[in-house]
Amino acid sequence: MKEMKVQASSHSYPIYVGENLRFQVGRLLKEEYSSIMVVSDETVGELYLEDILASINHSHLYYTLVPAGEESKNIDQFYQLHSKAMEFGLDRRSLIIALGGGVIGDLAGFVAATYMRGIDYIQVPTTILAHDSSVGGKVAVNHHMGKNMIGNFYPPKAVIYDVQTLESLSGKEVRSGYAELVKEAFIGDEKFLEELFSIKLGDLSSTQLTEHLYNGIKVKAAIVEADEKEAGIRKYLNLGHTLGHALEAENGYGKIAHGEAVAVGMLFALFISEQVYGRSLPYQQLLEWLHTNGYPLQVGETSPEALIERMKSDKKNIGNNIQMILLRGTGDLTTEEVPEQELKEYLKTFIGKLV
Amino acid sequence: MKEMKVQASSHSYPIYVGENLRFQVGRLLKEEYSSIMVVSDETVGELYLEDILASINHSHLYYTLVPAGEESKNIDQFYQLHSKAMEFGLDRRSLIIALGGGVIGDLAGFVAATYMRGIDYIQVPTTILAHDSSVGGKVAVNHHMGKNMIGNFYPPKAVIYDVQTLESLSGKEVRSGYAELVKEAFIGDEKFLEELFSIKLGDLSSTQLTEHLYNGIKVKAAIVEADEKEAGIRKYLNLGHTLGHALEAENGYGKIAHGEAVAVGMLFALFISEQVYGRSLPYQQLLEWLHTNGYPLQVGETSPEALIERMKSDKKNIGNNIQMILLRGTGDLTTEEVPEQELKEYLKTFIGKLV
Incomplete structure (x- = not known):
């Protein structure tokens, strides 16, 4: 224990x-x-x-x-x-x-x-x-x-x-959970991220699971200790959640697994971050890992306009602008207000690439 | 101000x-x-x-x-x-x-x-x-x-x-509010209690009202500062509320003014306290003041048994015993677990005296 x-x-x-x-x-x-x-x-x-x-x-x-x-x-x-x-x-x-x-x-x-x-x-x-x-x-x-x-x-x-x-979890539930672990690794633990990118979700041991949960919780705990009420850095835990929540809401809660939606949202955050900050980030690596492990990446019938409307009602927003959690690199997260029109363009290109 | x-x-x-x-x-x-x-x-x-x-x-x-x-x-x-x-x-x-x-x-x-x-x-x-x-x-x-x-x-x-x-409040609302002020005076301010017993609710000036509210809030504020989460002395603010809440619930919320119910509850607390602690308390003085100022003191059709059942679901209770806020004197409050049967006897005698 x-x-x-x-x-x-x-x-x-x-x-x-x-x-x-x-x-x-x-x-x-x-x-x-x-x-x-x-x-x-x-x-x-x-x-x-x-x-x-x-x-x-x-x-x-x-x-x-x-x-x-x-x-x-x-x-x-x-x-x-x-x-x-x-x-x-x-x-x-x-x-x-x-x-x-x-x-x-x-x-x-x-x-x-x-x-x-x-x-x-x-x-x-x-x-x-x-x-x-x-x-x-x-x-x-x-x-x-x-x-x-x-x-x-x-x-x-x-x-x-x-x-x-x-052990009784379905593949979908394992994917859903590991998306959040990947998110925590992106926020605070480069080595943990490498470890996660090296594993296959199909064959995890109890020891690995204990280790991964422990590492993920450690990142999370450090952040909530520093910012219990989400006034500052706790926002970073929402990496991937702005689009993720919108996907869940548009599809109807419970229809798409939370973590699977967050996985797509995280990929989207990396996609925007590369362009906004002009840096090379592990977008491709995450995409491949998600593919390998069977994450569903089709946004499907959901329209970009509807998703944008959902993103506008996110709790992180102040006033009417959409706040996105982006990153310059592992452990280097940021918040950016992305203008609605720009976000729509990013989203269309992003969805187009996934199809 | x-x-x-x-x-x-x-x-x-x-x-x-x-x-x-x-x-x-x-x-x-x-x-x-x-x-x-x-x-x-x-x-x-x-x-x-x-x-x-x-x-x-x-x-x-x-x-x-x-x-x-x-x-x-x-x-x-x-x-x-x-x-x-x-x-x-x-x-x-x-x-x-x-x-x-x-x-x-x-x-x-x-x-x-x-x-x-x-x-x-x-x-x-x-x-x-x-x-x-x-x-x-x-x-x-x-x-x-x-x-x-x-x-x-x-x-x-x-x-x-x-x-x-x-100024737009009805007599009933004024009585209701002043019952809580009397409660606060009982808890923490002997001089304030004397002042309240000396006034008539029918002819209050703005200055008196400001003064009384200020004094009442001062008692209340001191208590919540010392015990925000009601783990200890904040319970004393429930003086009169165990029976008060039961009366409100039995009559249907909103039918009887909260403070009027608390006034009866407070009188009951004084009644029990005199017997439990064998002391002379201002029971008679409170009774007369309530009469003079038109407080309705009839418990009416409500049965003691039904009231006791209500009192048993009070938030202050731990386990199945009924906890009462009593007092030994002004500013000297206590909590006592009163056995159900005893409480029923007190209540019957008390109601009998009021009729």
Whole structure:
């Protein structure tokens, strides 16, 4: 098991990454709680809920399941989880455990952040992708007009990552998660980036997975420690997300995997960066790696105009200009306001090249 | 104009109390904002919205009104205000101004706390009662199973109190607000309590009102500075609220004025305290003052059993015991877990005495 600490403004919390950790959740809780509610989805619940419940010895232990998928990250589900918490009699000394991927982490985390104005929660992520959302305390639900628009900054009390739960992931989910790891490598770790470009997603060992998650989380943790509320450098974590979110929204949330959309967005950021800064960047290398590992790169029927409209409602924007996260090189990220017309041209050329 | 500063964990903010301040809201904003949305209700909006808007010189100034009353403090209204904010194009550098009583402050404050994970807001309270909720950063909406169950601790950037807006209040609203002032006096200011017991609510001058609000806020501010997240002494601010909330819930939110319910709750707390601690407390004095000033003291058709059930779901409770805020004297508050059966007996005797 690997362990690291993240310092949030309100408290510090541990992140554990390793094998068999789902059997040790109870042991890893550092505080006494009056009651505990595990929130999971139907798919993950089927696989791991029993293990988690068995690991916790508590007389007021409850669970509730929501349907799997991004559709559950909405205000109704949020409200229903509050109802559940009240029915179970959760109080201010209770704990919520989010067992699942990013949707569960964001949703259950936001319920914890707002239940009686905030109770403790821990993240037990079961996807690679969720390494990103489980660290840093961003919790939210979607609004029909925008992803993650309603939420809080509310750090967990611990993140417990059992890499064995990742073995059941589909190829699509592995690709989705590794896109975020590549992003973190671009932000902060040249050697990690080289390592990632050298592997094939089809044959990863538990040891490699632990190592990669640990490295990715380290980059992420360093950034959220420096900028918890996304006032400065935390924005860099949105590399690839401006177009990525637009692709997700245009296709309908959940239809295209988040990380797959981010992968295309990242490639787009490299494409623009090469032209804006007149530098040679690993655009081609990323493109080939994405190809080799089966990432879908067709933007499909989505029109550039519609994507631009989506990008205009991004949370990073100030006023009406579209802010893009670009880079001059690995570890050297920037934010640029790209004029709408220019962005449209870039996007058309970029999409044309991918076809 | 009187001014004081409150130190929250994230930032410090000013509270202004005085006449004509609604014409100076723009001048009192200390930061530049990309856009501003004023949230008010239809009743208050009719009276003061124009003055507020006219006081702010900004090219992206918007407003939205919700129906007046506690019913608006729900999850649907919360979601609709998020829609409005998105339609108006609010971004992370935008400001929300909550113009109204406690309902608007709690609702619009919670929208600000969660819009893109938190933007700035200021409180412009237009009731006496709202002096309490506008300071300290508690924001929330009601859940059908409990008042204020969904919310955050999220302090405003400023509180701007124009005492002239209080002239339009009904007798009921004045009583409601003064109950919280009496509560604050009980908590921290013997001289203030004497002063309050000496006045008649029917003939208050602007100067007295400013003075009383200032004193009440001072007590409140000192407590929230010491205990922002309600881990300790902030609980004392719930004096009278355990029964008060139960009365409100049993009668249907908004049917009985919050402060009027708290007044009865406070009297009940004094009643129990005299017996538990064997001391003479100003129970009789409070009872007479409430009578003189027209507070409704009949608990009416509400059954003690139903009230006890409501009290059991109070946010202060840990586990299944009912926690009461009691006092040994002015400025000497305590929390006691009162066994359910005992509490029921107290309540029956208390109600019997009031009839």
